[in-house]
Amino acid sequence: xxxxxxxxxxxxxxxxxxxxxxxxxxxxxxxxxxxxxxxxxxxxxxxxxxxxxxxxxxxxxxxxxxxxxxxxxxxxxxxxxxxxxxxxxxxxxxxxxxxxxxxxxxxxxxxxxxxxxxxxxxxxxxxxxxxxxxxxxxxxxxxxxxxxxxxxxxxxxxxxxxxxx
Amino acid sequence: xxxxxxxxxxxxxxxxxxxxxxxxxxxxxxxxxxxxxxxxxxxxxxxxxxxxxxxxxxxxxxxxxxxxxxxxxxxxxxxxxxxxxxxxxxxxxxxxxxxxxxxxxxxxxxxxxxxxxxxxxxxxxxxxxxxxxxxxxxxxxxxxxxxxxxxxxxxxxxxxxxxxxxxxxxxxxxxxxxxxxxxxxxxxxxxxxxxxxxxxxxxxxxxxxxxxxxxxxxxxxxxxxxxxxxx
Numbered sequence: 001x002x003x004x005x006x007x008x009x010x011x012x013x014x015x016x017x018x019x020x021x022x023x024x025x026x027x028x029x030x031x032x033x034x035x036x037x038x039x040x041x042x043x044x045x046x047x048x049x050x051x052x053x054x055x056x057x058x059x060x061x062x063x064x065x066x067x068x069x070x071x072x073x074x075x076x077x078x079x080x081x082x083x084x085x086x087x088x089x090x091x092x093x094x095x096x097x098x099x100x101x102x103x104x105x106x107x108x109x110x111x112x113x114x115x116x117x118x119x120x121x122x123x124x125x126x127x128x129x130x131x132x133x134x135x136x137x138x139x140x141x142x143x144x145x146x147x148x149x150x151x152x153x154x155x156x157x158x159x160x161x162x163x164x165x
Numbered sequence: 166x167x168x169x170x171x172x173x174x175x176x177x178x179x180x181x182x183x184x185x186x187x188x189x190x191x192x193x194x195x196x197x198x199x200x201x202x203x204x205x206x207x208x209x210x211x212x213x214x215x216x217x218x219x220x221x222x223x224x225x226x227x228x229x230x231x232x233x234x235x236x237x238x239x240x241x242x243x244x245x246x247x248x249x250x251x252x253x254x255x256x257x258x259x260x261x262x263x264x265x266x267x268x269x270x271x272x273x274x275x276x277x278x279x280x281x282x283x284x285x286x287x288x289x290x291x292x293x294x295x296x297x298x299x300x301x302x303x304x305x306x307x308x309x310x311x312x313x314x315x316x317x318x319x320x321x322x323x324x325x326x327x328x329x330x331x332x333x334x335x336x337x338x339x340x341x342x343x344x345x346x347x348x349x350x351x352x353x354x355x356x357x358x359x360x361x362x363x364x365x366x367x368x369x370x371x372x373x374x375x376x377x378x379x380x381x382x383x384x385x386x387x388x389x390x391x392x393x394x395x396x
Contacts, residue, residue: 031312060317067314085311085318111322113304113368119259120306120322 026118029148033080034105034124037152040160041137047077048158050096054081057090057102083107083124083146095135103131103139103156107146123147129154206236208394209349213248215388225254226372232389234275239283242275242290250298250374260307267300269375275337287342287349294335294355298374301328324367331362331373341391349391357383 040046054070069081069091083089083105091103106128113120126144137157146153216228230248237243251266275292279285305323310316339353359381362370370379377383 056314058314058317060314065314065317069313082313084314085309085320086314089314109320111309111320111367113261113306113322113324113371115369116254116256116261116263116371117258119261120309122309122320 026115027148029150030118030121031082032121032123032146032148033082033150034126034146034154035150035152036079036081036154036156038077038079039155039157041157043155045077046158046160047075048095049075052076053094053097054079055092055094056081056084057092058084058086058088060086078152080150083109085109085122093135099135101132101134101136103129105129112147121148126153131156202238202240204237206239208396209234209236209391210394211351211389211391213387213389215386218388225252226377227251228375228377230269230375236277238280240277240280242277242292244271244273244275244292244294246271246273246294246296248375250300250372252372252374254372262305263302263371264304265300265302265370265372265374267298267374269296269298271296271335271375273335273337275339287340287351289340290337291339292337294337295332296335296357296375297330297332298376299328299330300370300374301326302368302370302372303327304368304371324365327365327368327370329363329365329370329373331370331376331379332360333373333376334358334360339387341389347393347395349393351389351391353387353389355385355387357385 038046038048051072051074052070053068053072056067056069058065070076070079081091087109088104088106091105093101093103095101105126107124107126110123110125111120112123124146126141126146129139129141131139135158137159140155140157141153142155143151143153211232211234213228213230213232216226216230220227228248228250230246232244232246234242234244248269248271249266250269253264253266255262271294273292273294275290277288277290279288282288303325304327305325307322309320309322311318334357336356336358337353339351341349341351343349357376359373359376359379362373362379364370373379377385
């Protein structure tokens with residue numbers, strides 16, 4: 001009987017401790033970015049050594065909204081860029097202020113609720129992607145689902161010559 | 166009848182200690198005594214009130230259930246639990262609102278660890294449950310404004326009647342103590358492991374009736390009022 005009382009007390013006290021074990025499921029990253037990797041014609045990772053500027057561009061009504069996302073960075077080998085809440089987002093890549101490529105991405109937006117404590121976030125499904133090919137060779141969608149998992153979504157192919165140009 | 170048998174059994178055991186009966190004979194007697202326990206030892210009806218108490222004290226979540234438990238050989242305790250879970254919660258920090266209400270079901274088996282200590286007014290048990298619930302929920306929040314591109318686009322967030330279902334396993338450890346005549350009470354601790362939950366493209370359920378807040382696992386403490394049915 002004495003043992004039973006002890007166990008009873010332990011269980012009663014546990015009522016105060018166990019609720020503290022609840023684990024919050026908020027992800028460390030609540031934003032979804034499109035991830036681009038730079039690769040050469042053989043699929044090997046490469047970096048653009050000169051300065052690179054990326055401007056995000058959307059159409060809103062009759063006007064075009066520009067948002068500078070990356071400003072004159074060097075040695076860029078990958079990009080993480082936010083898509084808009086519209087259905088199309090363009091990224092203008094300016095290479096050393098001289099040449100430009102425009103990547104146009106059509107996407108379906110997926111508002112997402114994970115947890116009452118964590119708020120909502122926007123995920124995307126890429127439905128189409130096109131690019132100009134002034135400096136880059138091509139664009140390939142490797143994963144059309146853009147969420148907060150930080151996975152590669154696109155490969156940008158460049159032709160790299162022996163002297164690194 | 167049962168209590169007199171328990172008394173006899175307890176007395177028999179105490180005599181065995183003094184007389185130092187050979188081990189083989191002792192084992193045979195023990196086996197014989199266990200064989201004599203009738204299979205059906207009764208039914209009990211249990212009402213879990215901790216969830217209701219928590220709701221009355223201001224929680225956004227209501228969880229209450231009843232259970233029907235059979236006692237087989239005073240050792241095996243199969244149980245069926247039927248409950249109702251309800252959540253209507255708003256996070257004041259971000260104005261998100263989640264609402265659901267649905268029944269849930271569990272089936273399982275407990276083992277009376279103290280089945281030999283029949284002189285005690287209660288027993289400790291351990292067991293397993295399989296739980297399931299099919300439910301729908303509403304989730305809504307403030308409009309989502311694009312954090313980039315000058316906030317040009319705003320998307321509403323509101324989904325109603327989202328259908329989902331979930332299943333889970335529970336490990337149970339608890340005790341039952343006799344209070345008065347056929348009335349008993351008990352505590353139990355439950356460790357719940359989520360097996361599956363159906364997600365929607367735009368949301369995951371925040372609260373699953375019978376399981377609690379949606380996570381890989383959770384702990385729960387339950388308080389039961391129990392009535393041993395007189396048949």
